[in-house]
Amino acid sequence: METSNQIDYQRIEKAIEYLKMNFKEQPSLEAIASHVHLSPFHFQRMFKEWAGVSPKQFVQYLSIEYAKGILKEQNGNLADVAYETGLSGTSRLHDLFIKIEGMTPGEYKNGGQQLLINYSYAESPFGSLLVASTSKGICYMAFSDDSDQAFAELQQLFPNANYQQLLDQLQQNALHIFSTDWSRLSEVKLHLKGTDFQIKVWETLLTVPSGGLATYADIANIIKKPTANRAVGTAVGSNLVAFLIPCHRVIKSTGELGQYHWGATKKTAMIGWEAARNTISK
Known part of the structure; x- marks a missing residue:
């Protein structure tokens, strides 16, 4: 029945x-x-x-x-x-x-033909990354050990945009997040595109504190969509701004870490690194 x-x-x-x-x-x-x-x-x-x-x-x-x-x-x-x-x-x-x-x-x-994107390469506690910004804010941040591949993936998003390799103030503010208090996140400006639902999920991820974890069900409940666990998972996986939007803090209800866009190893390292920093700061 x-x-x-x-x-x-x-x-x-x-x-x-x-x-x-x-x-x-x-x-x-x-x-x-x-x-x-x-x-x-x-x-x-x-x-x-x-x-x-x-x-x-x-x-x-x-x-x-x-x-x-x-x-x-x-x-x-x-x-x-x-x-x-x-x-x-x-x-x-x-x-x-x-x-x-x-x-x-x-x-x-036009594939972003009128868009000017600054980008630069940087090192983080979790390996090399590429960070990119428009005049409005950070539009992309991804881990990659291959700088050419990282840039090629960025170009796929806006194939006709104008690019210049330049570390601007927006990127510097974003990169500070690896070495300063998470409360300074307000200094980071983001320029994201996504559906209302995706944006709502990403905004909710920003409320998960450093060293904390949330399940997909937790996020679904916070945004008042308790049966939308699968849709939440899809939105989490669609995030193209690594670490700043902390999708690495979302785990399965069973306690398993689950998948991560940039690899399960990095996700494990991030969770452990944040937990260790929180313990030291107390």
């Missing part, structure tokens, strides 16, 4: 499939809810609990991903892209890109 959770999941799965097939029509909440035989109010609440975002936001993400594909593959003009995506016009496309991607459709289409 199926449990209520299984039935709810099947409804959400059916709704997601419906949205994937019909997002170009920008379906209303009432239409989606009717498809899975629920009231709009009940469906809205259930969808947010399971998916971590509202049905409207989910449609927006589908629309943006589709638009990004057209811009990359077909090099279409913005009016055509908006029409193909089911949006009312270029202004709606522009607003969605700014909200979700942190850039305009034109900037995305």
Whole structure:
């Protein structure tokens, strides 16, 4: 006999499939809810609990991903892209890109052509890293023993941006985090792109103190999405700013450390290093 959770999941799965097939029509909440035989109010609440975002936001993400594909593959003009995506016009496309991607459709289409990115290489207690910044803040920080590979991975994010190897003040403030009190994090400015849900997860990670640990379930509960453990895990894994956004402090509910973008060994070292520093400071 199926449990209520299984039935709810099947409804959400059916709704997601419906949205994937019909997002170009920008379906209303009432239409989606009717498809899975629920009231709009009940469906809205259930969808947010399971998916971590509202049905409207989910449609927006589908629309943006589709638009990004057209811009990359077909090099279409913005009016055509908006029409193909089911949006009312270029202004709606522009607003969605700014909200979700942190850039305009034109900037995305041009691969960051107008963007100036400073980058530099540095050493940390956990090995070599590359840190990059725009005029707004740190946009990338990654561990890598191969400087060429690290730069190539950065370029993949914004292939047409202008790059200069320069250690600026934003990067210096970020690198201080390895040698100073974590409370100075307020001096670090970040320039990130992500969905509302990802940003919310990353902001929550910043509240986990140095030397402390949290589970994926803890994070899901803090952001009031108790059933969104898997979505939280995906958001944690999408973080491209190593250490500053401390995804290394998130572990499984079983106590296992779990995976880490830059390797389980580094994650273990970071957790141990922070715990040791906290013990010394007490």
